[in-house]
Amino acid sequence: MNPSYNNIHPKFKFNRFHYNCLDLKELAYSLVKEGKDYEKSIGNFLMDWLDDSDSLIVHTSGSTGVPKAIALKKEHMVNSALATGAFFKMGPGTKALQCLSADHIAGKMMLVRAMVLGWEIDLVEPSSNPLQFTSKNYDFVAMVPMQVQASIPYLNQIGTLIIGGAPISPELKLDLNKVDTRIFETYGMTETITHIAVKELAKGPEDHNFKTLPDVVLSRDDRDCLVIEAPKVSDAVIVTNDVINLISPTEFQWLGRYDNVINSGGVKLIPEQLESKLSILIKSRFFVAGIPDAYLGQKLILVVEGNEDENQLSQDIKSLNTISKYEIPKEIFSVPQFVETASGKVNRADTLRLLNME
Template identity: 25%
Template sequence: MTSPFNFSENAPNQLLVNPKATKQEKNDLIYLQFEFEKNHGTKGYFLVPSSGSSKSENETVKLIALTQDAVITSAKRINEYFNFTADLNWGLVLPYFHVAGLGVYARAHFANSAVFFSDWEPGNLLNWINEKKIHLMSLVPTQIFDIVQRQIICPETVRIVFVGAASLSPELKEKALQLKWPIVEAYGMTETASMIAVKLEDQLEVMTGVSVAQTNDKLKIKCESLMTCAIQKVNNQVIFKTLENGWLQTEDRVEIKSKDGIKFLTLLGRDSDFIKINGEGVSLSQLRQALGAHPEMTLLALPNQRTGHEIVLAHETSVSRDTLKLIINEYHNKVRPFEFIKKIFAVEQIPKADLGKIKFKNLEEMIKGNPYEKL
């Protein structure tokens, strides 16, 4: 596939749009681009919709403005870190209209390597990898889940498979490793123009040229690949979010350690994932990991007047009663009693973004007032 991006100097701004987006969603993005260009001009930027999972009904998606220099810096940083060269082919089975796809094409462009694009078809994955001689890939956990379910053994040509560290469960990673998939967990976001840390052993190593610090346990990042700003319409008002003295403040809680001048991160979860039940601190991220890798179900924390919050399970109607019972029992064996599931909600389909991330706010709105089974 020919690159859909123009990496030449002074190229016009490039707005990344999902071809399957609704007319309203496309209009929202064009409007945000117009508002951005009033202040920043019409050249030199990639305007990338955030792939995040948190958005309310009265909000548009966030549009992240990345300079060409930011995207180029990120691509060259990753190429140099892993010594990616022209003879290593990229296989892309993620949308090109998100930062993951943009990052792959940028790395390939500056390494003079090839990119082969395909829709996600697990049944044809091996044939495609072998035919195109794929060496490098980026996947999301739902795709890893498909691979594990089908017990697909990785071809020997594949050298690295990047997967988001914040969302890959240890259980699923271990099963993929047993099938010989060379998983490398990476941490990054649209606002950083791709990954800024990689897990080669048991911790995320912060890459060269990236500074990290904390504010109230929340990670902040400084590097040359950060966004210029994020723009979003909330309650019909356009909101710009900019850097704070050159730092990007994230909502991710982390531990930071140093060794031999290198910084290492341990991800503790999103700040919004930390709740209290009966006065006890609870991490929803950790509870979801305890539940295991099941794309057709997830956990939510709903307000409760007596306890502060209660844990509920939302599952798709396709999940059988026996499967549900087994998974819940296994989960209850791993967690504290006040973290037990109190209610079960059934939905036709769990809402997800293009990259398979669950839209938790949408899901909460879906189950409001719905009948439930009490445990």
């Protein structure tokens, strides 16, 4: 069968049942009319996928800026599914779990992969612990880090797990070293139709480099930010705000976001790198940021969710031998609860506004 958004693979199953195009349209209508909210999201996406248009509208997460609507070609979404299937060797009959919301691109693409590649996909309500009510084994599952953390006791039910949507903390990586599942951290965005590069979480020394999927070529601009040429999933060259160390045209190390870089007295600090070092001390959610300062230009601060003993935390940070004097926050602030985007990511800018810092 020629893979196409006009065709449903004959091996495709949804919740144990085969569906062709006509059956799937009826299912979609039923989910929209009678389903729970997460099922309505599935139904709405399926109706969009099965209509006569060659593209559909999706929304970015808003974690790095204002959420926006963008049009994606269905042909490109099919190509993304094929690349994932080829890279992970997941062909017809692959058993997959849909535990991400179909409101966002990652959830939509799990369905596309199933329809295009002939997977047998089961739907569960998106939650922080999607495996707790099933004993079934799955070949392929996609989760966000929060779900992975809660699912560690059940991860032996998964053959291959991909993690995206947010960085994986060092503590979670250590926990995952004890799991037999093949686990991959992914790099991508809505504009690249989810991942265009992956990094396997090894059981031994960590490999910091992401490697691309087929037909993706990388470069960097004069800001040291990643530039992506992936003609099978995007007509345009994508210039990102991700600061990287480029290893080769198909391999890179992610360092952080250019728009988060702090210039404090002429010293450039990458928050994501510093946050990784601080994570051994701070168990609640936190981030570092730069705020205007008359002397330094930007002053490094630490913002922690919940109630923290700020004086004690400051002393603990100063005792770390992994950070330089420039990486010690000048001030520490506690916030009862961080502001989040619609997809559950921390909205740093809006959280800073709670402190009247931006």
